[in-house]
Amino acid sequence: MNPTNPASPAPVTPPPTIYILDDDASFLKSATRLLRASGYQVEAFESAQVFLDKLTPGMSGCVVTDLEMPGLNGLQLQAALARSANPMPVIFLSAQGDIPKTVHAMRGGAEDFLTKLGPKEELLDAVKRALSRDVRERKQRGRMQELHDLFAQLSERELEVLGHVVQGKLNKQIADELGINERTVKLHRTNITRTLQVQSVAELTRLTEELGLFKKNRPSE
Numbered sequence: 001m002n003p004t005n006p007a008s009p010a011p012v013t014p015p016p017t018i019y020i021l022d023d024d025a026s027f028l029k030s031a032t033r034l035l036r037a038s039g040y041q042v043e044a045f046e047s048a049q050v051f052l053d054k055l056t057p058g059m060s061g062c063v064v065t066d067l068e069m070p071g072l073n074g075l076q077l078q079a080a081l082a083r084s085a086n087p088m089p090v091i092f093l094s095a096q097g098d099i100p101k102t103v104h105a106m107r108g109g110a111e112d113f114l115t116k117l118g119p120k121e122e123l124l125d126a127v128k129r130a131l132s133r134d135v136r137e138r139k140q141r142g143r144m145q146e147l148h149d150l151f152a153q154l155s156e157r158e159l160e161v162l163g164h165v166v167q168g169k170l171n172k173q174i175a176d177e178l179g180i181n182e183r184t185v186k187l188h189r190t191n192i193t194r195t196l197q198v199q200s201v202a203e204l205t206r207l208t209e210e211l212g213l214f215k216k217n218r219p220s221e
Contacts, residue, residue, distance in 0.1 A: 016131050017041045017061040021051055021068045027116060038124055041127045048072035057085045060138060062130035067094040067101060075101065078108050089130035146210055153195050161188040166205045
């Protein structure tokens with residue numbers, strides 16, 4: 001670190017952006033103009049592949065895409081986004097309603113499915129919802145990553161002990177089942193609570209449930 005500049009500047013987070021995709025240049029231009037006039041930052045693309053080639057985990061916002069495009073269509077784009085490290089919410093636009101494809105899109109998690117000739121308020125409302133959803137889901141993914149990073153610091157033995165702890169077993173029971181002495185179990189439990197930054201079995205249980213750990217080990221209700 002430079003001693004003359006001890007405080008490094010915080011990384012700049014790109015503002016939420018609406019990524020709009022359509023192979024119809026005229027519609028793409030008019031939709032971009034509408035969204036920018038409504039105060040949004042917008043980036044326009046004439047193909048899904050060009051957008052995917054630019055996609056990074058740091059990009060935030062939502063995707064507004066035509067359903068039918070040359071190359072990758074809207075549904076294929078939705079599937080690719082869902083598999084990526086940055087599954088932003090998707091809003092579909094179509095020249096006409098298509099019930100089977102609408103159902104497919106909504107089952108895939110689309111925020112909305114709109115017709116291009118619909119009221120502009122519908123698009124603006126869907127964008128607002130999609131941006132709010134992106135914030136919520138991004139926070140949740142960040143939370144899950146933090147938990148994974150914490151649990152990754154535990155040893156295999158500590159994870160074994162933890163699995164027994166969240167089942168409500170006493171130290172002596174755990175020691176007998178793992179073939180170790182009770183004092184060792186206590187040491188493992190101390191390190192587990194210190195590493196995971198919790199104070200109680202209830203908190204440990206909540207964290208493991210958040211991550212979906214030890215489901216097979218829990219007694220059936």
